[in-house]
Amino acid sequence: MINKILYVLGIAALAILVWNIYTIARLPEETRQGEVFKIIFFHVPMAITAMICAAVSLVASVLFLLTRNFKFDALAVAVTEVGLAFLAGNLITGSIWGREIWGIWWAWDARLTSALVCWLLYAGYLMLRRAIEEPTQRATFAAVFSIFAFIDVPIVIFSIKWWRTQHPQPVFWAGGSFPPDWTTHFLWNMLAMALLGAVMMSVRLRQEEAQRELDSLRRMAHAL
Template identity: 50%
Template sequence: MRTKVILGLGAVALPLLLRNLYVIMFLVPDEMEQGPIYRIFFYHLPAFLVAAVGYLTAMVASVMYLVKKDQKYDAIAVAATETALAFAAVNLVTGMIWGRIIWGIWWAWDPRLTWALISWLVYFGYLMLRSAIDDPTERAKNSAVLSIFGSASVAVTWKAIEWWRTQHPGPVLSIRTGGVQKIDPMMENMIYVNFLALLLLGVIFMLVRLRQEEAQREIDALRRYAHAMN
């Protein structure tokens, strides 16, 4: 069943990603001040949004683990975290490329950028913590606590451009500007459509990773059983 879901999502995501790439490169109108580099924005912002969805999913799954003590929620949290880290890395790298062209430097210690990096490091630390703990129950419990607290860094990243003076561009989507249109409607619509495409891709990554995690847990359980029998 899960294989069919993954294949179905892929059948939708791949054509949509290719269509979006064509529209972004050839049909979306030019931006007067930034030039061609602004097109990276159509991947930069959606990648951050997909990462945020992944972090939120991990947090909810972590809470559910602490409540239910069911390892399946820990597996979901791991898969969601790894997916979020991948998209957050895309967000950071595309932001650095944009900054090099527009600001003339690869990295500025801007509040938004800094908190995005902090969030990435927190969740990378989540994976490092898991690798350092052998007992499955202790690993799941400690990881869940870190994931829940780590979600605060994601919230700060989201609000940083409103809380501090920042070089980072302010909100441009009308859903965050009280309906005020700050960019060309075609550009804004393209952001939403590419977010959908990347979100579908993220769900595929997460489902594949979840299957791998579940299979690995079954193998580990068999090894522990065999060791106990000896």
């Protein structure tokens, strides 16, 4: 049953995404930046989805340390992996935009650096998991590391306020210049990305739980 729901949701997410690409492509060009401005429809939702993933991973890690329930550990890994993929997409789209507008692929300003560091931290989280064999220890240490890693996330979000960055200021709220009728397209894409992330996370979560079940069965077989 859950499988069918996941299939339906996944197809829905992809359908919305394809429809969005079609409609966004037909929007007029932005006056100053031209066609490449439209990358914002993907760049920003990916960032937001990745940040939500980081937040969920933090909550799951804390809950694991409090309850020692391995479901939360599985949730933390699943959501971290998906978040890492979205953050990678965010960094790549940002880099392409930078090449067009700034003329360079990368600038070492606070926002770009902190986002890259964030990516490295969560990649380190996955590597740490690989280095530990014993499941309880792995889950505990990974949860502790995830809490440490999350402290970088507010820095990523507020870096454009705290420092003067090359990265543009947000254009959506508080006097932003984003055209209101484009906001609908933006929100639809946000929904598509979030839905896609949720589906990927659920699939990964089920794999993780199946893996744990397999491991425990294997241990039981060895004990016998």
